[in-house]
Amino acid sequence: MKGYKIWFGLVLVMLMTVVACQSGEQEPEEVEEETEEEVEEIDESQSEEEDQEEVTAESEERPQYEVWIADQGTNEIHIIDGVTHEIIDMVDFGDVGDKPHMLVFDSAGEYGYSANMGSGTVSVIRAEEREVVATLETDEGAHAAVPTPDGSRVLVANTPGESMTEILIDHDNEEYAVGRHLELTEVDLLQDEEEFPNHRPICLEYTADSSKAYVTLGGGGLFIMDVEEFEEVKAFGKSDIGAHGCGTILSPDGKHMFANSGSTELAEYYVFDTETDELIYTGETGGIDAHGVQFTPDDEYLWMLNRVTDDASIIDPETFEVIEMVDFVGDAPDLLVFSPDGKYAYISLRGPEPATGTHDMAGDTPGVAIIDVESKEKVGLIELSGDPHGIDLRVLD
Numbered sequence: 001m002k003g004y005k006i007w008f009g010l011v012l013v014m015l016m017t018v019v020a021c022q023s024g025e026q027e028p029e030e031v032e033e034e035t036e037e038e039v040e041e042i043d044e045s046q047s048e049e050e051d052q053e054e055v056t057a058e059s060e061e062r063p064q065y066e067v068w069i070a071d072q073g074t075n076e077i078h079i080i081d082g083v084t085h086e087i088i089d090m091v092d093f094g095d096v097g098d099k100p101h102m103l104v105f106d107s108a109g110e111y112g113y114s115a116n117m118g119s120g121t122v123s124v125i126r127a128e129e130r131e132v133v134a135t136l137e138t139d140e141g142a143h144a145a146v147p148t149p150d151g152s153r154v155l156v157a158n159t160p161g162e163s164m165t166e167i168l169i170d171h172d173n174e175e176y177a178v179g180r181h182l183e184l185t186e187v188d189l190l191q192d193e194e195e196f197p198n199h200r201p202i203c204l205e206y207t208a209d210s211s212k213a214y215v216t217l218g219g220g221g222l223f224i225m226d227v228e229e230f231e232e233v234k235a236f237g238k239s240d241i242g243a244h245g246c247g248t249i250l251s252p253d254g255k256h257m258f259a260n261s262g263s264t265e266l267a268e269y270y271v272f273d274t275e276t277d278e279l280i281y282t283g284e285t286g287g288i289d290a291h292g293v294q295f296t297p298d299d300e301y302l303w304m305l306n307r308v309t310d311d312a313s314i315i316d317p318e319t320f321e322v323i324e325m326v327d328f329v330g331d332a333p334d335l336l337v338f339s340p341d342g343k344y345a346y347i348s349l350r351g352p353e354p355a356t357g358t359h360d361m362a363g364d365t366p367g368v369a370i371i372d373v374e375s376k377e378k379v380g381l382i383e384l385s386g387d388p389h390g391i392d393l394r395v396l397d
Contacts, residue, residue, distance in 0.1 A: 064396040065339065067346050068127075069368055070114060072099040072355040073386020077114065079130070080346075080382060082339060082393070085370060087382065091130050097121045099355050102144040102390040106151055109394030111171065113154055115145040117356050122156055122167060124176055127394055134176045138165040144203050148210040148227065153179065155213055155227070157201035164201060164215070166230060180230045187232050189223065195237025196221050203246040207274050208254035214272065216245030216259055218358065222270075224277050234277050241279075242266050244358055246291050250274070251317050252299035258315075260304060262289035264359055267306055271320050281320045285313040289361070292335035296373070297342040305333040305347065307361050312336075326376045332363025337393040338373070345371040351387035 065082035077100060079089040093100050098118025105112045105127065112125040116135075122145040124134040138145075139161030147154045147169070154167040166179035184190055184199035200218035206227070207213075213225045220238025222245060225231065242261030247269065249258050260269040267290040271281035287306025295302050295317070302315040303326075310333060312326040332350035339346070350357075351366030366388055370380035 065393055066396065067337065067368065067391065067393050068103055068105075068112065069348055069382075069384070069388050070100040070103045070390035071366075071384050071386040071388050072101055072117070072390075073351050073353065073366070073388075074384075075100065076386075077103065077125075078384065080368065085380060085382060089130055091125060091132065093123070093132075096132050097123050097135055100390065101142075101356060102146075103392050104144075104146050104390075105392050105394050106147045107149065109396075111147075112392065112394075113145040113147060114390070115142040115156060117141050117143055117159070120158065120161065122154070126174075133174050136167060136176060136178050138167075138178065139163045139181070143201070146204055146206070148206055149208060150210040152210070153227075155204060155225075157204055157215060159200045159202060159218060162199040162201070164225070164230075182230060187223075189232050189235040190217075190221075192237060195239060196235075197238065202244070203248045203259075205248035205250055205257065207257070208250065212274070212277075214248050214257045214259060216241065216248060216261070218245075219243055220245070220261070222259060236279060240282075241270060242268050244289075247293040247304060249293045249295065249302070252295055256280075256317070258293060258302065260285070260290040260293065262291055262307065264289060264308055266290075267309075269304060269315070283315075283320060283322065286322050286325055287311045287313060289359075292333065292347070294336050294338055294345075297338055297340055303336060303345065305329065305336060307332055307334060307350070324376075326371070328378060329371055330363075330369030330378060330381070331365045332361055333369065334361075334389055335391045337391055339393070340395055342373055344379075345373055346391060346393070347371060348388040348391045349381075350389070351385075353387065355387040356389070 067080040070077050075093040077091040081088045097116030100114040101117040102115045114123045120140045123132050126133050138156045139158035141160035143157050143159040145156045156165040162184045164182045168177045168179045190196045197219035202216045204213050204215040216222050220243040222241045223232045223235040226233050245261040247260035257272040267285040267288050288308035292305040304313045312329050313322045314324040316323050330349045334348045336347040347369040350363040367384045368382040372379045
């Protein structure tokens, strides 16, 4: 009996040992499984946080800027955030000037100049506060008001008024005054009626030193103006420069001035030597109705919009030749600007009832088209309701 109890005790001890071993083996497995799940959750959380940090960093690294678009159909200037592409503010021109047409910032982006075709005025806008600080009468149909690179004055092309007006700038005191005025019908260089059917100035651009301005004429032709003397020094007739010209822009190296002309049948562009003021190149865009122009931020290419064919020509500024076409940039594209990083092009699209214009330039989708520059694809549309036209961009500090 005693032997039996000893044997039974040994068996019991062995059974308890086996159970204990099995229990000891299971517990670590459960702990290990729980640990792996926790690690996976931590990894996913860290990955999400890293992705969010990358997005935030990319947003912070992208240049902060605003795109301003003048809607001459509603008398409003809309301000678009360059990162979110949302309209964030608006300047109401209802009591300021009728039909804000061209909108141009000074080199610092502190003040914008709106030429108001309906009221024949130019308004000066302090950009940071969205405040109109002055509105000056120039002449009938103020079409383009462009500040000189040195910031000393603004020249205004009054289209139906057939005149040029000077505005003197004193930003320190925020004082602006109308200076000299030139009636183009009285200029000797423009008296040939065959070559200059009308004297309506359209668009203008300056040489790098602010000494000269190249100004296109509506009936065809272009003249060069001595800014300091406020007089014309040279002119080209419609035999050289087609009608409805705009698209004046200085090459990045300052050696050449580009201009264009367009209608429902024509789309040409021209290149001038800014030292000799000679016309050295004439080309066709490959589209119809050439208008807005802009160089890419890296200065490698010139984009030129064609309103009738809804496309863009890409021009090499060294060879002056069209090297590529962007098939579709939006319905009735007018003017454009590039984001500072060169990622996007923003293009104003005309509305179904154009508030201004000399020929058919109506579009069905008024607003701002967003083009991905690398893919050459339209990737977005910021819708507006009237007749968008003037567009410019200001970089924020």
